[in-house]
Amino acid sequence: MANDIIIRFDNVTKFYDSQTKVLQDVSFELERGKFYTLLGPSGCGKTTILRIIAGFEKPTTGNVYINGKYVNDVPANDRQVNTVFQDYALFPHLNVFGNVAFGLRIKKVKESEIKFRVAEALKFVNLPGYENREITEMSGGQRQRVAIARAIINDPEVILLDEPLSALDLKLRTEMQYELRELQQRLGKTFIFVTHDQEEALAMSDEIFVLNEGIIQQSGTPVDIYDEPINRFVADFIGESNIVEGVMLEDYKVKFAGKVFDCVDGGMKNNEKIDVVIRPEDLQITSPEAGKIGVTVDTQLFRGVHYELSTYDKDGNEWLVHSLKKAEVGAQVGLDFDPEAIHIMRLNETEEEFDARIEAYTNEV
Ligand SMILES: Nc1ncnc2c1ncn2[C@@H]1O[C@H](COP(=O)(O)OP(=O)(O)OP(=O)(O)O)[C@@H](O)[C@H]1O
Numbered sequence: 001m002a003n004d005i006i007i008r009f010d011n012v013t014k015f016y017d018s019q020t021k022v023l024q025d026v027s028f029e030l031e032r033g034k035f036y037t038l039l040g041p042s043g044c045g046k047t048t049i050l051r052i053i054a055g056f057e058k059p060t061t062g063n064v065y066i067n068g069k070y071v072n073d074v075p076a077n078d079r080q081v082n083t084v085f086q087d088y089a090l091f092p093h094l095n096v097f098g099n100v101a102f103g104l105r106i107k108k109v110k111e112s113e114i115k116f117r118v119a120e121a122l123k124f125v126n127l128p129g130y131e132n133r134e135i136t137e138m139s140g141g142q143r144q145r146v147a148i149a150r151a152i153i154n155d156p157e158v159i160l161l162d163e164p165l166s167a168l169d170l171k172l173r174t175e176m177q178y179e180l181r182e183l184q185q186r187l188g189k190t191f192i193f194v195t196h197d198q199e200e201a202l203a204m205s206d207e208i209f210v211l212n213e214g215i216i217q218q219s220g221t222p223v224d225i226y227d228e229p230i231n232r233f234v235a236d237f238i239g240e241s242n243i244v245e246g247v248m249l250e251d252y253k254v255k256f257a258g259k260v261f262d263c264v265d266g267g268m269k270n271n272e273k274i275d276v277v278i279r280p281e282d283l284q285i286t287s288p289e290a291g292k293i294g295v296t297v298d299t300q301l302f303r304g305v306h307y308e309l310s311t312y313d314k315d316g317n318e319w320l321v322h323s324l325k326k327a328e329v330g331a332q333v334g335l336d337f338d339p340e341a342i343h344i345m346r347l348n349e350t351e352e353e354f355d356a357r358i359e360a361y362t363n364e365v
């Protein structure tokens with residue numbers, strides 16, 4: 001399987017100056033032909049990782065491999081990698097043809113071949129026949145596609161996309177998400193996509209890397225990360241969550257909000273302090289008697305598909321609920337949920353410890 005790994009980072013760190021560590025011991029392996037997303041807040045190091053892959057920056061320590069070859073010292077233009085930048089970085093004085101052809105002209109490809117390849121690339125991004133349009137006459141979504149055509153024309157093995165959709169309005173952005181994903185599948189190339197929008201990451205990716213402060217917090221499929229966040233940061237960053245402190249009394253028994261509940265997690269010490277996550281869509285509004293937790297409804301917003309309720313329990317913990325039914329502001333209601341809705345997170349567990357525990361625990365059950 002080793003030759004299916006297209007990019008490998010081994011303990012990569014990056015300092016721009018001697019004080020600030022921008023990347024801390026980042027290691028990963030990316031498989032050929034998959035759609036990866038780097039997700040995290042502003043300043044967490046996403047662009048830095050892309051720049052190191054592209055060859056615009058060198059790691060301070062650690063090794064980078066592309067196709068199994070050590071590339072720390074290989075310059076950007078000798079790598080089979082192309083980047084689509086956030087602002088597209090198109091040349092405004094060149095028309096569509098000039099922009100898409102740029103890389104081939106630098107490589108001194110024959111003009112007749114350039115014509116053919118530009119036409120093919122434009123067809124690929126649904127802009128057939130747009131060669132003679134000026135960039136200034138194109139919409140945001142069309143410019144985006146020109147930038148992608150320019151990136152794919154060299155037939156790179158890896159395409160890096162740094163927040164390429166952030167300048168678009170919501171509707172166009174959603175359309176482009178579908179388009180990009182579909183394009184990646186047609187091309188069969190490895191895409192590494194950067195965003196700080198969790199919904200975008202969940203919708204598009206084969207695998208997500210959640211980053212914070214230069215450390216990979218968790219990596220996995222969208223479903224894995226959504227269903228089993230490793231810590232508060234990930235749970236909070238990926239979708240809306242209710243997070244409260246609790247105690248794992250023993251396997252399958254957890255205490256929080258002053259009560260003991262059955263759950264499906266285990267593999268921790270008895271009486272270990274943990275964090276509990278319950279997603280808002282996993283909570284149902286019931287009568288106060290039927291509910292597992294009693295709360296007061298504080299606010300209610302209609303969100304189209306569901307109502308979003310903010311409620312409080314007697315200890316002042318907030319419980320966000322997505323409910324198909326309306327409730328009354330100020331009403332005392334109960335919250336019901338299944339044991340499967342309770343997700344337990346250990347405090348300060350690393351990704352390796354998390355994976356090992358889940359594996360050991362799942363084998364046991
Ligand atoms: N050339 C540079 N010199 C010094 N510091 C830098 C340089 N480039 C980035 N940094 C710092 O490194 C950290 C990570 O930056 P990076 O651009 O990788 O973040 P990001 O995750 O892409 O953020 P954003 O979502 O805002 O684009 C930030 O604190 C940033 O200020």
Ligand SMILES: [Mg+2]
Nearest residue numbers: 046047048162
């Ligand atoms: Mg960035």
